[in-house]
Amino acid sequence: MSSEASLRGLAARAPALAAWLDAHAETLDTDATLSGDVVPQLANAGLLRIGVPVALGGAGGSIVDAIDSVAEVAEHSFAAAFVLWGQRTFIEYLLQSPNRGLRERLLPALLCGELAGATGLSNAMKYLSAIEPLQIRATDVAGAPGTWRVNGGLPWITNLRKQGFVAAAAVDHEAGGPPSIFAIAHNAPGVTRSDDLDLIGLRGTHTAALQMADTPLSDDDRITDNAPAWLVRVRPAFLGLQCGMSLGLAQRSLAGTNDSGPGARAAVADEVAALSEQLDTLSARLKAGVAQGDFVETPAHLFELRIALAALVHDAATLEVQTGGGRGYLRGLSGVARRQREAAFVPIVTPSLVQLKNQLAAQRAQQLKTGTAS
Template identity: 35%
Template sequence: MAATARIADAPRGVDQVVREELRPRVAEIDAGAYPEAALRALGGSGAFGHHLGEAGEGLLAAVDAMGLVGEACLSTAFCVWCQDALAWYLARSEEAGPRRHLAAVASGEALGGTGLSNPMKALAGIEPLALEGRREGNGYRVRGRLPWVSNLGPGHRFAGIFALPDGRRLMGLFEAGGKAVSISANARFVALEGTGTYTVMVRDAFVPDEDIVSGDTAAFVPRIRNGFVLLQTGMGLGLARGVAAMMRQDARGREQARFLPLGPEAIEERAEALRERVAAAAQVHAETGRGAFLEILRLRLDVSLLALEAAQAGMLQLGARGYLEGAEAFRRLREAQFVAIVTPSVKHITTELARGV
């Protein structure tokens, strides 16, 4: 499918938001500016609402919208994924309380993220669950520390999973920025600095029953994990296409690099083949078996590898021009590394695949 066809089929307004709100600010965002205006405009375009039903077409539309954003800026595409993931959980909650936030999240009126990096690793046996809670009145007291939660700011909500003394694990909504749920930026990243990523300290925060997304995460997580991972493919596919476009625009360098092993045509062909696999996987996203999840992980791995190879190809074509501070090729190289290390990382995925069914 040609890039122009993808834009024509994309949610109305996403391409315009990318062109007018995002591309002029990419350098600022890469340096650490949070793209709040672009995110709210994307919400207004409907970018965060396509995947709220059960239909696979909606999930694919969300991936395509994220891909358009990722062609320009992976930081913003990652924030889109965080927003999409939060909406994904809320839409699948069987509880009326947390679903009251869904319309605001889907429209971009309310921004927020997902604190499920640690729980996904905990479920895989990579690290212990970071949050613990106890029953108190009409809710729970929760404490713990989450090293990295993204798309946050004061008043933003995020979903987190905490363990009770009896071993049960619940998912609840937390509001960032107060004394009980404080956020702090304790490190500076080589990329994705503008994503509102913070360390979160949860100090006996009260989570009322009406903000419990799931009281049984053992059953809930298998229902959301395929979409959680599948949505991430929009980041890598968008980055790869953005690199291919950058390479095409560099006419002089393209001629000199014509004998390199990976050019823009091959990148675009591989991206389109992966998108077709995303479309097929989206149709069966509701399957909860481990075999289905492993297939999603294989797809996510292949997207990560394409992003890495495409960014490397772009750097090789640009050569010394891409090695300058502020160069687009270097930004895309740094961004591609993030695609490979964000949960589930390549290391995490290959471990799961080695375990098998």
């Protein structure tokens, strides 16, 4: 797909949203003035319903369509795409949850943008890969089966919208057994949201810490009672939607090389063509793997795609800087500096590239050990 055609994607699907994002992309990155407006804007454009069954209030389509929507938003504002990833991923958790009552209770407000959804499962994904222990514990309430008191916290969650949110969190049980994943409401007793974190960018994303102190939860709030098995199934959607942010940012940076003079464009034409081809290839592999369920059994292939996309984002953003010249260093004349900050975030969003590389190295070491033993 050409850069020009890609940039027309959101403008064709949701012209009012595209115009709003273009007008406010810098503000969404640098301060929290408009952070409360992002989820409603995404909802009004219908993006939160993409890939959700019509019978559940969605617009139909598949998770691949949702990945495309994240990519399209990221071309205009990475901060808004980050929020969309959080909201749409939480919606996906409900779609894949066996708790029908919880889905029926929360989904309508999430789809219309009244309620924000926060994934909160970065810690859980690292736990799944044996990177860190779970940070929240549940204690059974005596004489009340299926109820718990929860304590602990998460230091970094996006889309904790001050007007109302629900966050997914993985919880270890003091009594033993598999960890659970709960939906924790902003107004539940004992829930405390910190001030927004002092980020260097993406400041309009309602990113904060969350703490629970003797927060009462019950089976009605439980997304799954077997977090490890469920996370394996939902991880491709979690990472696939996340990779959508990289797809869109890389596409926008490559398109930005066209804003320069003919001499600069000619100097990087071969590199832009090569990166564009690579982007198309990685995008096709990502979408096929998520759609066909390949990454459930072979998560390493998804990790490798995430790493490759981060490298591509870096290379594309660097080319945009090279072709933009001094103009990109002047405030207000382009989004080059913002996209550099956005590109710098891609390697560290959980699971970070370092974590993924360590995971892949451990898998290779285990395979070599097994091969030697046999």
